[in-house]
Amino acid sequence: MKTEDLLYWAAYAIPFILIPVGASAEKLIEKDPWHWKHFYRGLDLMLTVMGAALANVLDVAKSSVASEKKIQELAITALFVATAMFVLFALSGVHQDWQDESKYGKAQIFWLGIASNFVGIVFSWGFVKFKLEGWL
Numbered sequence: 001m002k003t004e005d006l007l008y009w010a011a012y013a014i015p016f017i018l019i020p021v022g023a024s025a026e027k028l029i030e031k032d033p034w035h036w037k038h039f040y041r042g043l044d045l046m047l048t049v050m051g052a053a054l055a056n057v058l059d060v061a062k063s064s065v066a067s068e069k070k071i072q073e074l075a076i077t078a079l080f081v082a083t084a085m086f087v088l089f090a091l092s093g094v095h096q097d098w099q100d101e102s103k104y105g106k107a108q109i110f111w112l113g114i115a116s117n118f119v120g121i122v123f124s125w126g127f128v129k130f131k132l133e134g135w136l
Contacts, residue, residue, distance in 0.1 A: 004132070007132060008128070008129075008132065011125075011128035011132070012125055012128065014124060014128075015045055015117075015120065015121040015124045015125070016121075018041065018044065018045060018048065019039060019041045019045075019117060020039075022041045022044050023038040023039045023041065024038075026038045036104075036108070036109050036112075036113055037099075037112070039113055039117070040095070040099075040112040040113055040116060040117070041116075041117055041120065042091050042095075042112065042115075042116025042117045042118075042119055042120040043088065043091055043092065043095060043116070043120070044120070045117065045119075045120025045121060045123070045124055046084060046087060046088040046091060046119070046120050046123060047088070048120075048124065049084055049120070049123045049124050049127050050081060050084045050085065050088065052127055053077055053080050053081045053084060053127060053136070054081060056077050056131065056136050057074065057077055057078075057081075060073045060074055060077065060136070061074065073135070073136055076130070076135050076136055077136050080126075080127065080130065080136065084123055087119060087123065091116050091119060091120075094111055094112070094115070094116060095112060095116065097111075098111045098112050099112065
């Protein structure tokens with residue numbers, strides 16, 4: 001297996017590591033028993049992706065040589081961050097609508113546990129793919 005393939009697999013595993021780690025951390029803070037709400041990590045994944053993208057700006061900008069490639073990477077990163085921020089706000093609305101205890105059930109599990117997490121995972125994978133392909 002090539003090194004690049006290992007990087008992809010490791011990067012694609014990150015969200016699946018962050019979800020149970022985040023759930024465990026939230027469970028340790030609360031005294032409630034384990035519940036599906038501990039695994040609603042879509043917002044956390046989006047914030048993680050935005051942090052990585054903003055750190056990428058520093059990585060790209062640290063080179064003292066201005067080039068067209070550098071400007072392109074900064075522009076694509078800015079577009080990625082703006083898109084991620086828009087999606088973060090949209091996911092916040094979904095969480096606001098569905099987080100209420102009166103809405104516990106299969107629909108809440110779908111919207112917050114599956115759909116929201118899926119969006120965070122896709123953005124995480126997208127950032128990794130763009131970075132490893134040289135777009136960011």
